[in-house]
Amino acid sequence: xxxxxxxxxxxxxxxxxxxxxxxxxxxxxxxxxxxxxxxxxxxxxxxxxxxxxxxxxxxxxxxxxxxxxxxxxxxxxxxxxxxxxxxxxxxxxxxxxxxxxxxxxxxx
Amino acid sequence: xxxxxxxxxxxxxxxxxxxxxxxxxxxxxxxxxxxxxxxxxxxxxxxxxxxxxxxxxxxxxxxxxxxxxxxxxxxxxxxxxxxxxxxxxxxxxxxxxxxxxxxxxxxxxxxxxxxxxxxxx
Numbered sequence: 001x002x003x004x005x006x007x008x009x010x011x012x013x014x015x016x017x018x019x020x021x022x023x024x025x026x027x028x029x030x031x032x033x034x035x036x037x038x039x040x041x042x043x044x045x046x047x048x049x050x051x052x053x054x055x056x057x058x059x060x061x062x063x064x065x066x067x068x069x070x071x072x073x074x075x076x077x078x079x080x081x082x083x084x085x086x087x088x089x090x091x092x093x094x095x096x097x098x099x100x101x102x103x104x105x106x107x108x
Numbered sequence: 109x110x111x112x113x114x115x116x117x118x119x120x121x122x123x124x125x126x127x128x129x130x131x132x133x134x135x136x137x138x139x140x141x142x143x144x145x146x147x148x149x150x151x152x153x154x155x156x157x158x159x160x161x162x163x164x165x166x167x168x169x170x171x172x173x174x175x176x177x178x179x180x181x182x183x184x185x186x187x188x189x190x191x192x193x194x195x196x197x198x199x200x201x202x203x204x205x206x207x208x209x210x211x212x213x214x215x216x217x218x219x220x221x222x223x224x225x226x227x228x229x
Contacts, residue, residue, distance in 0.1 A: 045204075047217050090216075095168070097170075099155040
């Protein structure tokens with residue numbers, strides 16, 4: 001099983017700042033089958049990025065994904081108030097599909 | 109616009125079987141590349157993938173849960189279902205249904221709102 005770790009656990013930033021979130025895998029993720037989700041309190045996760053760097057439909061271009069192998073990054077440029085949430089990475093290239101423990105982005 | 113809605117009992121007794129249904133509207137579960145999955149999230153914790161199904165009946169389960177999980181589909185009702193046997197308090201979670209658009213190895217692009225299932229006597 002591929003275990004994903006995310007860092008930092010919590011990121012305290014101000015609106016307008018850039019957020020850089022890290023996701024590391026214990027094994028190489030097949031074909032960059034890596035996704036990022038945003039989850040606001042009381043809501044279902046929302047797909048942001050898939051295939052390591054492709055934005056999902058309707059996702060603003062301030063969200064970007066990069067990386068390969070075992071190291072992946074989600075960058076959020078110019079944080080908007082609605083971006084303060086928990087972010088999860090997920091690998092879907094190897095069964096069982098696994099999620100990271102999440103990074104909470106909160107308001108400084 | 110695709111919508112997904114989970115339904116089922118919010119309270120299940122220990123050792124019994126948890127049964128949930130996901131109703132899909134605004135699209136068909138019979139799409140050629142779509143798999144339909146279940147994911148759960150214990151209160152205050154992270155996400156766990158349970159398994160998925162193709163409308164033709166092919167299933168794919170998390171090995172750690174496989175012995176207790178059955179996922180089925182009813183194309184006539186545009187629904188798919190989850191059965192989880194021999195539940196314990198550790199199975200208390202919000203259960204989400206989701207669409208995986210590019211086969212069984214795929215991300216989840218649409219999610220239901222989730223339903224909380226509590227296992228307690």
